[in-house]
Amino acid sequence: MTxxxxxxxxFIRQIIDEDLASGKHxxxxxRFPPEPNGYLHIGHAKSICLNFGIARDYQGTCNLRFDDTxxxxxxxxxxxxxxxxxxxxxxxxxxxxxxxxxxxxxxxAYAVELINKGLAxxxxxxxxxxxxxxxxxxxxxxxxxxRDRSVEENLTLFEKMKNGxxxxxxxxxxxKIDMASSFMVMRDPVLYRIKFADHHQTGxxxxxxxxxxxxxxxxxxxxxxxxxxxxxxFQDNRRLYxxxxxxxxxxxxxxxxxxxxxxxxxxxxxxxxxxLLVTEGIVEGxxxxxxxxxxxxxxxxxxxxxxxxFCHRIGVTKQDNTVEMSxxxxxxxxxxxxxxxxxxxxxxxxxxxxxxxxxxxxxxISIINHxxxxxxxxxxxxxxxxxxxxxxxxxxEANKQYKRLxxxxxxxxxxxxxxxxxxxxxxxxxxxxxxxxxxxxxxxxKDPADxxxxxxxxxxxxxxxxxxxxxxxxxxxxxxxNPGAADDFLSTINPQSLRIIGHAKLEPSLRDAKPEFxxxxxxxxxxxxxxxxxxxxxxxxxxxxxxRDTWVG
Ligand code: ATP
Ligand code: MG
Numbered sequence: 001m002t003x004x005x006x007x008x009x010x011f012i013r014q015i016i017d018e019d020l021a022s023g024k025h026x027x028x029x030x031r032f033p034p035e036p037n038g039y040l041h042i043g044h045a046k047s048i049c050l051n052f053g054i055a056r057d058y059q060g061t062c063n064l065r066f067d068d069t070x071x072x073x074x075x076x077x078x079x080x081x082x083x084x085x086x087x088x089x090x091x092x093x094x095x096x097x098x099x100x101x102x103x104x105x106x107x108x109a110y111a112v113e114l115i116n117k118g119l120a121x122x123x124x125x126x127x128x129x130x131x132x133x134x135x136x137x138x139x140x141x142x143x144x145x146x147r148d149r150s151v152e153e154n155l156t157l158f159e160k161m162k163n164g165x166x167x168x169x170x171x172x173x174x175x176k177i178d179m180a181s182s183f184m185v186m187r188d189p190v191l192y193r194i195k196f197a198d199h200h201q202t203g204x205x206x207x208x209x210x211x212x213x214x215x216x217x218x219x220x221x222x223x224x225x226x227x228x229x230x231x232x233x234f235q236d237n238r239r240l241y242x243x244x245x246x247x248x249x250x251x252x253x254x255x256x257x258x259x260x261x262x263x264x265x266x267x268x269x270x271x272x273x274x275x276l277l278v279t280e281g282i283v284e285g286x287x288x289x290x291x292x293x294x295x296x297x298x299x300x301x302x303x304x305x306x307x308x309x310f311c312h313r314i315g316v317t318k319q320d321n322t323v324e325m326s327x328x329x330x331x332x333x334x335x336x337x338x339x340x341x342x343x344x345x346x347x348x349x350x351x352x353x354x355x356x357x358x359x360x361x362x363x364x365i366s367i368i369n370h371x372x373x374x375x376x377x378x379x380x381x382x383x384x385x386x387x388x389x390x391x392x393x394x395x396x397e398a399n400k401q402y403k404r405l406x407x408x409x410x411x412x413x414x415x416x417x418x419x420x421x422x423x424x425x426x427x428x429x430x431x432x433x434x435x436x437x438x439x440x441x442x443x444x445x446k447d448p449a450d451x452x453x454x455x456x457x458x459x460x461x462x463x464x465x466x467x468x469x470x471x472x473x474x475x476x477x478x479x480x481x482n483p484g485a486a487d488d489f490l491s492t493i494n495p496q497s498l499r500i501i502g503h504a505k506l507e508p509s510l511r512d513a514k515p516e517f518x519x520x521x522x523x524x525x526x527x528x529x530x531x532x533x534x535x536x537x538x539x540x541x542x543x544x545x546x547x548r549d550t551w552v553g
Contacts, residue, residue: 007057010316012050012229012257016058019226028060029226032086032093033067033100033216036078036200038271039286039293040085042307042328043262049311050259051229052091063223064093068101069215071199079200081286085294090304100215101201103222107210108162110218110248111173111191115154119247120191121147122157123174130172133179134187140180141187147176161194164207168194173208177243185240189213217241221252228254231261232318262314263322266476267292268484282493283477289530289542290477290497300474301518301528301544303339306332325476326549333545336518336526341369341376344414344459345506345521345541347471349388350432351463354419354439357385365444367415379509383416386463388505393458394421394435403456410440411456414522418443418454459522466505469539471527473499510539518544 019025030051034044055062064086068074083097100107114120123146125133135141149157161171173192181187191214196207217240220228228241238256245253263269268277274291277283287295297307310331314323364380393404393411405411410420418440425434442449479494486492506521513519515531526544533540 008053008312008315010050010259011318012227012259012316013054013057015257016054016227020058025226027226028054028058029063029094029224030054030060030229031063031065031098031220031223031225033065033219034082035067035070035073035271036075036082037070037073038078038275039081039291039295041269041271041274041294042264042267042292042297042310043269044085045089045294045307046262046311046314046316047229047231048086048089048091049308050316052086052093054227054229055094056091060226061094062091063095063098063225065098065100065219065223067212067216067219068099068199068201069209069212070195071197071209072195074200076200081295085298088298088304089294089307098219098223099201100210100219101199103215103219104202104206104210106222107215107218110244110250111158111210111214112155113248114175114191115158115173116151117247118151119176120173121149121154121176122161122171123147123188123190124171127169130190134184135179137184143179144174144188147188158192161192161208162206164196166194168196170194175214175240175243177240181239183236183239185213185236186243189240213237213240214244217244217254217256218248218250220254221245221250224252225254228256230256230258232258232320233261234258258318259316260318260320263320263484264292264328265322265325265481266478266483267325268478268489270484273484273489276490277477280490282490287532289472290474292477298516299531300542301336301516301526302332303335303518306335309335322482329545329549333526333547336520336544338373340518340520340526342367342371342522343507343510343519344381344461345469345471345504345510345524345527346388346390346459346461346466347501347504347521347524348391349461349466349503349505350391350394350435352387352389352419352435352437352460354385354387355422355436356438356441359385361385365416381415381507381509382462382465384462384464387413387460388463388466389413389435389458389460391432394432396424396432404458405437405456410452410454411458412443412454414457414459416444416460417441418448459524461505461507463505465508467508467511467539469504469506469510469541470533471501471504471541471543472530473501473543475499504541506539506541510541511536513539513541520547523547 032051052062172190174188177186179187192208287299289300368378370376396407398406407421419437423436424432477497480492483489483492513529515529518528525546527541530540
């Protein structure tokens, strides 16, 4: 278990502690309420860890409720992916999945109750006029001419709305609160609007749909939620949350608490904008390994433990802030350093012939899978007269800082022999095509007998046995730290966010790599087989994260 499982403390947990101590509550009920209009991102993971983590630590419950009041933007694909992502993160909701649309009948009845109390009216201003009448932050709004309709007239018109007697935008139901309120949300907010759209859960039963602010508080109350936790942009909406619950006959009144949302550098946390990356074809889908979505991180090789640890480290406060990408990357790096078996892969292969090896030489070298975890066992790696090393690991000339292979000098092949560079063969353009070396056969797993010191170690793969693979190297998806602030965030895409290496040479044991299971390619970074693109015929590996934080931004 990583540190994420340590019980965190934050202002919301302090409130819960007080509520339990005072006897206000004896059990704690939270919920995670995504709108199924996109895939979950790392910001949602923060909210999931908070809500489900509280339920776990207080032996309470956490519901998964789809806030599905806008059928036009929603889809079952999202409903399904969200459930998958929550479970992958390691959480299980209380009972069955819930939907705000489960409560459409009750919500309708509460709307009728508000009309009967003279607290809601059918407005026939156009959406544009409604905006105009609302006023501004510095200027009070003005009442709609339809505001003082009788209860009977409102009941009839609301029924007409429900029965499809109005076109979209011709009428809506509004709460009658205060057009001069300093809180814009309290200026007679719309409670119901007309949408002739089929709903993924309720089909064509309704052509009126309740608004978020009306739906959310009632759904919370119907489920007996004790602490309704949301992000800071809903701070003002708390007035409306309380107003609705205070004015309908419902026995439960959950309390809303707000925390600051996660912002991540070089990234975007808005489903709407992430959707645009998908529909514009800038990425290969919601689960593209460059996406900050949970499914993208997963495909990239992130583990649920690392994501939870990240959420633990960033904590929960009311201060707006932006977290550095390196904070997320160090969580996955630390986790994988422990968990990932080591393997050898040559990304930019240079053919090396070991001239003093017999033509038919073949042996299998036993190599440990993890330097400090003998329990992870070992594997046999073939070694032969022709191998590949990385082009960057050889130079014809170099100064002392260069600790790899130099012409006329020696280097150790990782887990194998010491070799010496003797001569090169070049093509017409002067590129090295083959490097010829000699090998000291008496150095397998031991230092040279004559005491000479060989410092450098490079990795290698036997040429005849190598598994050829495509390797995908990822960089930040955006070239600027705060792409969300740009007028056109699509113009801030990093054109080098994906680099494809077509013909990497991998040690043959990687043939059995399971998708999303991460290996450390020694001296290169952490990589996993791609869950969608990789096949036996054409293995494809994704870079999860580099070995070190090499970003110089
Ligand atoms: P987006 O702008 O990405 O669509 P949203 O808030 O509209 O986000 P919802 O599906 O409504 O998305 O979010 C479900 C829950 O996740 C809400 O309680 C919301 O406050 C929380 N949440 C969304 N984004 C973040 C974030 N960046 N950090 C923390 N919590 C978040
Ligand atoms: Mg939303």
